[in-house]
């Protein structure tokens with residue numbers, strides 16, 4: 001398994017899921033942003049890209065994480081495919097990636113819009129605060145049950 005990564009990118013998600021089951025991985029620092037070699041790895045020149053042991057390269061961090069978790073069911077990283085728990089898992093996963101992440105991305109790239117974006121996000125959050133609180137609490141509890149996640153999220157030095 002070979003992971004093409006850059007620091008402080010979504011590659012860290014994949015690194016974490018690889019670390020949980022202790023999968024051996026070769027980390028390869030991807031070429032600098034915008035370089036033509038990046039587009040040979042990914043159609044939009046992005047990271048992470050994961051190459052499996054058969055040499056097949058794939059991208060999209062969440063799809064990679066899901067695949068890695070599914071292939072080691074005994075580790076209990078993800079509910080079994082087709083189960084009701086998995087449907088709920090995927091629901092929150094998709095909401096995070098399709099609804100929340102683009103807004104956070106926008107804010108990170110345009111710090112001047114923080115107050116506009118906070119107002120925009122605050123209303124729906126206020127209106128439905130219980131599901132968010134419950135979801136986040138469950139997420140945090142489950143994360144902290146995993147030694148690797150606990151180490152990465154609570155003991156890792158800031159990058």
Ligand SMILES: N[C@@H](CCC(=O)N[C@@H](CS)C(=O)NCC(=O)O)C(=O)O
Nearest residue numbers: 009010033034046047048060061062
């Ligand atoms: N949806 C993709 C997003 C990938 C992405 O946007 N990666 C960023 C880093 S987090 C990237 O490579 N940006 C272009 C660049 O750095 O040149 C995923 O989750 O893998």
